[in-house]
Amino acid sequence: DADVTQTPRNRITKTGKRIMLECSQTKGHDRMYWYRQDPGLGLRLIYYSFDVKDINKGEISDGYSVSRQAQAKFSLSLESAIPNQTALYFCATSDPGVGAGTGELFFGEGSRLTVL
Amino acid sequence: AQSVTQLDSQVPVFEEAPVELRCNYSSSVSVYLFWYVQYPNQGLQLLLKYLSGSTLVKGINGFEAEFNKSQTSFHLRKPSVHISDTAEYFCAVTLKAAGNKLTFGGGTRVLVKP
Numbered sequence: 001d002a003d004v005t006q007t008p009r010n011r012i013t014k015t016g017k018r019i020m021l022e023c024s025q026t027k028g029h030d031r032m033y034w035y036r037q038d039p040g041l042g043l044r045l046i047y048y049s050f051d052v053k054d055i056n057k058g059e060i061s062d063g064y065s066v067s068r069q070a071q072a073k074f075s076l077s078l079e080s081a082i083p084n085q086t087a088l089y090f091c092a093t094s095d096p097g098v099g100a101g102t103g104e105l106f107f108g109e110g111s112r113l114t115v116l
Numbered sequence: 117a118q119s120v121t122q123l124d125s126q127v128p129v130f131e132e133a134p135v136e137l138r139c140n141y142s143s144s145v146s147v148y149l150f151w152y153v154q155y156p157n158q159g160l161q162l163l164l165k166y167l168s169g170s171t172l173v174k175g176i177n178g179f180e181a182e183f184n185k186s187q188t189s190f191h192l193r194k195p196s197v198h199i200s201d202t203a204e205y206f207c208a209v210t211l212k213a214a215g216n217k218l219t220f221g222g223g224t225r226v227l228v229k230p
Contacts, residue, residue: 004159031216033216033217035220040125040222040223041222042120042206042220042221042222042223043160043206043218043220044220045217045218045219048217058217090159090160092160094216096216104150104162104165105152105160105162105216105218107159107160107161108159109157109159110158110159
C-alpha cells in the first residue's frame with residue numbers, strides 16, 4: 001500500500017460545484033502539503049501544514065481551503081470549482097529532518113481534476 | 117523570493133547517449149537544491165539533493181548533479197540513459213529556513229529513443 005494515498009484519483013465536475021480531495025499518510029510525518037501541477041509551470045504550493053493546529057497559505061491559495069483533521073489526514077476543498085482549476089493535484093509529506101528544509105518530500109500519486 | 121528556471125522543456129535523447137538537464141535558480145540567501153523525477157502516471161520521487169559539502173552530488177539510477185554557486189546552477193547529468201529514464205524531471209529549491217517549502221521549476225520532459 002502507498003504511504004501517501006490520495007482520493008479520488010480522477011474526478012470530473014462542473015463549474016460551481018464543491019469538490020474535496022483527500023490525502024492520508026502512514027509515514028508518521030507532521031508536515032503535509034498540497035501542490036497543483038500544470039504543464040510548463042511545474043508544481044505550485046497551495047497550502048501547507050506543519051502540524052494539526054498549523055495551516056498556512058502557499059503561493060496560490062485563492063479559491064482553495066484545507067482541513068487538517070488529524071496528523072495523518074489533510075484535505076483540500078474547492079468551494080466553487082472553476083475551469084482554470086483543472087489540474088493535477090499532489091499531496092506530499094515531509095519529516096523536518098536535521099534542521100529545517102533538509103527533508104525530502106514524499107508524494108502521493110496525484111488527483112486529476114477536470115472542471116467543465 | 118526564490119525562483120527556479122529549467123532551460124529546456126523537452127529533451128529528446130537516444131538510448132545510451134549522455135543527457136544534461138539545466139537548472140538555474142535565483143536567491144539572495146543560502147538554499148538547498150533538489151532534483152525530482154516523475155514517471156508517467158506517478159507522483160514525484162527524489163533523485164538527489166544538495167544540502168552542503170561536496171558540490172558534486174550523486175543520486176539514484178546513475179544520475180548526478182553539480183552545484184555551482186557562482187553561476188547559481190544545479191545541472192543534472194547522466195552519462196548513459198536507458199529507455200526507462202523517460203520521465204519528467206523537476207528541479208526545486210528551498211531556503212534553508214523555509215521548512216521544506218519547495219519552489220519547483222517548470223519541468224523538463226526527457227524522451228529516450230531506441
